Amino acid sequence: MKIMDILACISGGTGLLIVIIAAISVFIGRNIFGFTHLVNYFHAANSFLLIAIVLFLAGKRFGKAK
Numbered sequence: 001m002k003i004m005d006i007l008a009c010i011s012g013g014t015g016l017l018i019v020i021i022a023a024i025s026v027f028i029g030r031n032i033f034g035f036t037h038l039v040n041y042f043h044a045a046n047s048f049l050l051i052a053i054v055l056f057l058a059g060k061r062f063g064k065a066k
Helices: 002-028 038-063
Strands: none
């Protein structure tokens, strides 16, 4: 399932981007995008990364069922 792999890459990239934004926020010492605590970045990134993992696994599982 190529569409699931594409969506997984987008979700994983979004999660990675959020982690990078969190690192930048730590270095500059300011809040970015309204997150008041650093842990909120990682909660959001965790959700995107978990979705990416599920989509990759589902694509591998159901892609071979043809």
